[in-house]
Amino acid sequence: MNVRDSEAVEALMLAAGHEKAASEEDAELVVVNSCTVRQKAEEKAVGKAGNLIAAKKVVGLMGCAVKRMGADVFKRLPKLDFAVGPRAFGLIPRIVAEGRYPRLELGEDAVPEGMDAHVEGGWQAFVTLLLGCDNRCSYCIVPDVRGHEYSRPAREVVAEVAALARRGVKEVCLLGQSVLRYGMRNKAWDDADAPSPGGYTEPFPRLLEALSAIDGIERIRFTSAHPKGCTDELVRAYAEFPKVCRHLHLPVQSGSDRVLAEMGRRYTRAEYLAAVAKLRALDPEFAVTTDVIVGYPGETEEDFEATRSLMEEAGFDNSFVFKYSPRPGTRSAALPDDVPTAEKERRDQVLLADQEARGLARNERLVGTVREVLSEGPSKRNAARWSGRDGGNRIVVWEIGDSPRPAPGEKVRVRIASAHAQILVGETASIKSNNTTAVAASLCRETRRRGDAGRALTTC
Ligand code: 5AD
Numbered sequence: 513m514n515v516r517d518s519e520a521v522e523a524l525m526l527a528a529g530h531e532k533a534a535s536e537e538d539a540e541l542v543v544v545n546s547c548t549v550r551q552k553a554e555e556k557a558v559g560k561a562g563n564l565i566a567a568k569k570v571v572g573l574m575g576c577a578v579k580r581m582g583a584d585v586f587k588r589l590p591k592l593d594f595a596v597g598p599r600a601f602g603l604i605p606r607i608v609a610e611g612r613y614p615r616l617e618l619g620e621d622a623v624p625e626g627m628d629a630h631v632e633g634g635w636q637a638f639v640t641l642l643l644g645c646d647n648r649c650s651y652c653i654v655p656d657v658r659g660h661e662y663s664r665p666a667r668e669v670v671a672e673v674a675a676l677a678r679r680g681v682k683e684v685c686l687l688g689q690s691v692l693r694y695g696m697r698n699k700a701w702d703d704a705d706a707p708s709p710g711g712y713t714e715p716f717p718r719l720l721e722a723l724s725a726i727d728g729i730e731r732i733r734f735t736s737a738h739p740k741g742c743t744d745e746l747v748r749a750y751a752e753f754p755k756v757c758r759h760l761h762l763p764v765q766s767g768s769d770r771v772l773a774e775m776g777r778r779y780t781r782a783e784y785l786a787a788v789a790k791l792r793a794l795d796p797e798f799a800v801t802t803d804v805i806v807g808y809p810g811e812t813e814e815d816f817e818a819t820r821s822l823m824e825e826a827g828f829d830n831s832f833v834f835k836y837s838p839r840p841g842t843r844s845a846a847l848p849d850d851v852p853t854a855e856k857e858r859r860d861q862v863l864l865a866d867q868e869a870r871g872l873a874r875n876e877r878l879v880g881t882v883r884e885v886l887s888e889g890p891s892k893r894n895a896a897r898w899s900g901r902d903g904g905n906r907i908v909v910w911e912i913g914d915s916p917r918p919a920p921g922e923k924v925r926v927r928i929a930s931a932h933a934q935i936l937v938g939e940t941a942s943i944k945s946n947n948t949t950a951v952a953a954s955l956c957r958e959t960r961r962r963g964d965a966g967r968a969l970t971t972c
Pocket residue numbers: 549550651652653763765803804805834835836837838839
């Protein structure tokens with residue numbers, strides 16, 4: 513979300529006539545985007561802004577930490593030039609043009625100006641779908657800093673994605689704290705909008721249908737989700753629209769019913785697992801990823817073991833583990849933060865090790881299959897390899913050899929030869945479009961090298 517908001521600010525600043533600096537040192541003005549979801553994230557952003565101020569630049573701070581601190585931000589950073597809340601970033605070009613510092617704009621529940629501003633170029637784009645959150649999970653500061661939930665009108669989102677497609681974007685990722693609540697708190701579809709051709713009645717699946725119809729868009733992703741939103745219509749949309757990637761980031765936070773109730777997550781372990789089962793019934797390779805918090809106040813060894821076993825039962829393809837961090841003003845901040853730091857660390861490590869083993873086992877099931885990958889470019893670790901992602905958001909790398917270099921965003925079919933916990937390694941690749949000759953040549957070389965004609969022919 514912050515990456516997207518920063519991109520919008522960049523686009524707005526460029527439109528206002530500024531230039532992007534070649535490096536941080538070169539910049540006259542730097543805007544630091546901040547997060548306050550955990551204490552450490554906030555400290556990092558404030559520390560960074562402090563260093564830039566020391567380097568005598570014009571410095572602005574935007575994002576969630578600004579909203580949390582309010583006017584106190586100028587006590588932490590007395591020489592900060594301006595600070596804007598997460599729903600006020602559209603004001604930055606005007607603030608800079610006016611140059612009257614210090615300046616604070618919190619934005620409250622505003623719908624930011626320039627939310628559809630994008631930087632030219634690139635084949636992937638984030639699109640903000642919902643602002644804020646009304647869930648109020650006990651540990652979470654997001655509702656206090658990002659304001660009430662608001663769904664953008666469908667017509668606006670469809671227009672934004674169509675404009676991106678015209679600029680060459682092939683993959684969009686729709687963003688919201690809880691994207692499956694799209695159109696629930698406020699109406700997203702207007703009575704004047706054309707009815708859903710497939711008879712979709714729920715606002716989010718209906719949006720997936722509309723976005724799927726946009727030429728040039730090849731992949732649609734979205735994040736984050738809540739199990740309550742895993743409805744039959746959502747599953748039907750996954751089944752009917754091949755552009756909708758079969759990957760869902762479904763934060764679980766805990767596997768203990770007692771902790772889930774304390775957190776106010778509004779589902780039980782069984783309900784969560786039922787949502788995962790529904791997705792995997794459609795497709796056993798459906799990728800499900802999650803967020804987990806370890807060391808929530810009062811989390812016992814038994815609660816922790818329940819989280820471990822839930823993660824195993826759900827068969828997560830990937831997971832992000834966070835050590836509980838009390839946030840001011842949240843309900844759980846009133847509870848004693850009683851799991852010692854060393855124990856939080858231990859639980860974190862245990863879940864990471866579990867995930868390594870589980871990720872490997874899940875990826876090994878894909879060895880021998882052919883994955884459809886959108887190419888990203890040379891692998892960062894090994895320039896002889898190319899890298900991309902499959903629909904499940906799995907990283908796929910393959911030897912590029914003499915075969916044609918796929919352009920960024922080009923669709924490539926890769927046969928998987930081996931698996932690691934976080935990466936699939938391919939043996940051969942074929943570009944889907946019109947490079948058949950070149951691919952056949954590279955396969956023949958591969959065949960001679962490995963003396964495995966039968967297998968290579970199947971690949972062809
Ligand atoms: N402490 C630790 N992790 C947190 N998260 C949200 N609030 C906290 C907190 N107070 C995690 C949740 C959420 C992810 C974005 O950050 O797991 O899904």
